Amino acid sequence: MPQVSMTVNGKRMAGEVEGRTLLVEFLRENLRLTGTHVGCDTSQCGACVVHVNGDSVKSCSILALAADGAEVTTIEGMAAADGALSQLQEAFRDYHGLQCGFCTPGMIMSAADLIKSNPNPTETEVREWLEGNICRCTGYQNIVKAILAAAARMRGEADPDFAAFAAE
C-alpha cells in the first residue's frame, strides 16, 4: 500500500493508505484526530475543514496522498499545548457560537483562514465566507458575532457593539 507522510499540528505523521483514502479518513481513522467531522457526502457542509499548507480546505474532498508532504492543521492544533484556547475558540465560547458543536471545528478552521487574509472583515464578509459551512442549530447569528469579536481581539481592539446587530 502507498505510504503517506505529512506534518499534522506540528508533528511528523506517516502511515499506509489506499489510493482512495480521503484526508479526513487518514486524520480520523489512522491518526485518531476525531475533532474533524464528516457531515455530508456531497462536499457541501464544511464540518471537515482543515488547513493544508495554510489554506482552509474540505478534508473530505482531498485524497490523503494529495496531502503528502503537506503541513496540516486540524482543530486539535488550535489550542496551545497547555490547553489554553485560541482567541477564536474563546470567542465562540463567550458568544455561544455553538449548540451541538458538530459544525464548530469546521467553522473555527474556516474563520481562522478568513481572519488571516482579512483581519478586519465586515459582517457581510463573514457571512459570505461561511457559505461552505452549514450549521443546523444556531442560525449563525452567534457564530458571526464570535468571529467578528475574535477578529477585533486579534487586532487588539475591544469587542464590537452588537446591540445594533441583534436588532437587525
Add this chain to the structure above:
Amino acid sequence: MYNFEYAKPDNLETAKSLMAREGAQALAGGQSLTPTMKQRLAQPELLVDITGLPELKGVARVDGGVRIGGGVRHVEVERSAEVQAAAPALAQLAGKIGDPQVRNRGTLGGSIANNDPSACYPAAVLALDGVVSTSNGRDIAAADFFQGLYETALEEGELVTAVTFKAPMRAAWMKFPQPASRFSLVGVFVAQFADGHRVAVTGASESGVFRHGDLEAALNTGGDLDSVAVSPSGLIADLHGTPEYRANLIRVQAKRGAAAMV
C-alpha cells in the same frame, strides 16, 4: 469509492505518458471529481494528480488579454492583479464560485474540462472569446471547445494547459445562485468589445453554456432588452425552476449585467 492507483508527476511530459495509459484520469482540485467518485459515478484505474505541474501554473498579461494556466486555482484568479486589470468581471466570477474552500482547491482547467451545465467559467470563456490551449499543442476556440452537457473538444488524455481570455472594454458577471448548491440557477456574462457585445449564459440550457444572439444584437443597437424574446425551448426544467422562469431570468440577468458593466 472504488480504489485506484495514484501518481503525481512533476512535469507535463511525464503526465502525458501517464495519461496515455488505459483508464487514466486527471485529478486537479478534486472539487468535482472527488464527490463524483464518492458516489461511484466515476471509476478511474489511475488518477494522475496534475497539481504539481509547473506548466499549468501562472497568470500573465498577453497582448489584448490575459492567459491563465489550466492549474490555476479559483482563489488565485480572484486575487490576481493581472486578471483584475484585464477583466475585473472574471476575477469577480472566480470569487463567487462555490465557497472559499472550493476556491482554495478548484481550478480553471478542471472547471472547463468538466463542463458542468451550471459551471461559471464556461460563460466567461465564451463571452471573453477565450482560446483553450492543450497538452496536445492545440489552441481551441471557445465556440468549438464546449460541446454540450459535460462534453468538450478534449481528446482522451488531453489536458487543458491554459486559457487565454480577451480583455473586454467593459464586462459584468451576473450569477443568480441556486441557494442549496450555490451553482448558477442562471448565470449571464455580458461583455462589450470594440466590435460588439457578447452575452454567454450558463445554468439554463439542456445543452450547456451558450451565447444569446438576440440579446447581443439588442445591446449592439442600443435597444431595450425587455423587448427581446428569450425562448424557453431547450432550457432546463427541474425543481428549482421551469424553462419559462429561466428564460425570464436570462433577460433579467442580462439587463442587470449590461447596467453593471465595468
